[in-house]
Amino acid sequence: MKTALHVVLIGFFLIAAGCVNGDKYINARGVLDNSITYLESDTAEQKHPLSRSADLPGKGPTLQVPQPALVDENSTVEIHIAKENLGNKTMNQELAQQSKELLKQKQDIADALNLLAKVVAARQKTLQAYREKNFQQFDPAKDESVKLENNLLDNLTAIWPRGTKEYAQLSGAYDRPKFEKLQAFLSKQIAGIDEANGVIEKELDSHSRALTLEAFLSSRDHEPVAVHLDGYDTVQEQSLVRIDRYGLDLSEAEQKKLDAHVQKNQEMAAALEHLRTGEATLNQTVQQVQAMLTPQISSLVDEGERLQARLDPTKLTERGNETQRLFDAFIALIRQQNATLPDGRNRQLIDERDALLGRLIPESRAFGQAVSDCERTAASFKQDWQNATPATVTGLIRQSVATVKSLQALRGKLPEAISDVDAKARETIEGYLHDISAPERSSLLPSDEANALRKNLQDYYADFQDAAKLVENVAAALSSLQVNPVAEITASAASFQVPIDNIKDTLFNLEATPRQQGDTITVKATLKEADDTIVDTAVAKFAVGRLGHYAELSPAVVLIKPEQLRGGDDGFRFAPVLSWMHHWFPRPENSSGTAAIFRAVDPALGIHSAFTNFRPDGGSDAVQIGLGLTLSFWRNRLQFGAGYNLMAKTRSDGQIYYFVGSDLIGLLQTVGIVKQ
């Protein structure tokens, strides 16, 4: 009864967890949030709304903004912008209305001018017929001219109705039969409208707004990368790279990563197997495994110790004395070659030497102190991670965040490191000889004394360079221990402000980005007034994942057991296994019960090859290869399998085997213990 209750509770928990689809939303905060709609277009060109609105997707104002929404790594995200919402509505509508009315009036007057020309022509025809007493022509000509003039009067009095100031002016200007004054009056009115409209347009310009749209890809291991948004930046579009859904068409980097992953699994399985069989002690195995987990930190500690030895205060005093001795030898050579060197210049050479040493030694001390701090930090972390238990991992990760910040601050305080050590040393020596004539300088520079001094200075600068790198590398190594650090987004110089009238919808194609699963794409929109005052900002985030069917190669360390093993140990033993696992991860909008279960346990089914050695007594050490099926849960973290040992001749030789295991290295990478 109790067991059944536990099963029901676990099932309920899994389904509840699966209903959480991974998407997060925040309520829209302003006009920009309301006006931007995101839509995912998958590889089958099916559209999936990423913004939430009350109306049909993409039709009404956005009410909830993704923070982040899960998108497929091979999809395209469309950004639709309702630009009509982004203007300074009250001000612009009023001005735009005024402008519209003026332009309509201008059009009406222009039409009246055209009509006037027709009236004049028709009247001339009428008058001519009348003068010639040609009444056959006169009657239709008069009908036409009267009709046109009647229309003209109607149009003019519609533009300037009775009682208006312009009506009186119009009446005064209506000069039959020539209509010259009327034409001038109408042209003047058009010019006046153009002038008034110019003022309004200027006013509208001063209230015009512009939109900046930027997108960045943030990844755990790299600096944020700008993502191209057509029409909004000059970021170069990358070539399209579709990630193979079958997990077999690997890039060179992915292949290397997989090889390393397989290698680590093999080493770990071997180490654990040695422990199991008693061929190694627990301590030896733990050290072996931990050394594998923290190789980068270990090398940084070694580098720190090397630099610390070079930059410790006692050593620096000795190095300072040596530099002074080399300087003195060089000064003696300068004096020897310049017998007529004035006394003032002689003193200056000494002063400049002292000034240089006065800078070099304190800078060396600053770098030395930084190296010492870093080495202590790295060593302490190495120690902490080696002694880590599941209970202390979270605390260590949190601690690493604070330490990285302090290391970054330390790097900021250090003098600027030298990028080209050789050039800097050469430049220092040449600067020292600035008062010496060119021919003498060219004979001094290749001298043994100059070379020895240059080499000595190079050593300082190289140490500064190494120390600065060490601080950065330790900070980077500790950063990689953090879970999903979100990089700060800086404005891209490549983006530009797009006036509201020119705003168009845009998109970013994930295939054109160096994305990896777990990366985040952030889209930042900024609406500004003409004077650069920020009106509103909006940020939306998208998490890169795999949706639908996909397959991947999954190396794992497993406990494998032959069904029967005559004359040998038929218990569990450690072995590396490589499985090709097929997953189906439901889209976030799929709210079915099946989807919830798949989301919660992320099951996968695949085939594997196992590398083992079911060794009967007296058997060989040759590796045996088995093939079979693997069933996994939680993204390959827990794996079960059964297979057929190709090297075994009979069932009692371990032909059939079972295993249970884990993608241990992947698990450790996820919690940040092993660098990707």
Added chain:
Amino acid sequence: MIITDRSDLDSSLNDSTATVFILLGVVDSKAGAVHSLMESENWDDWELHYLVPDAKALLSPAELRNWFDGKTSGCYAVLGGKDIPKRVAAKGPVSDLLGPDEKPDYLVILKIMLKGEML
């Protein structure tokens, strides 16, 4: 033209090309003011206007009834069309020809003249 006999009026009324604008009233009246403005403006040769100070003496009772609804002053009528006798294109009190400032409105007068011409 201020008319005291019918000769010019009759001639105009028998001219198939003419449009005749008749105002009833003395010179020092609103009708006289309208007439004065019309005198100062340019009209085509077939657009004719008359001020009739003594309507009873000059117009027949039928003309007064048909053209001016029996009134003898302070009103106007525009007669037009190719057929003789001409038809009434517009008629009404002289006040219709004034602006809000009580002064004759040239564009209104012109518009009414054109009505007569359109017959």
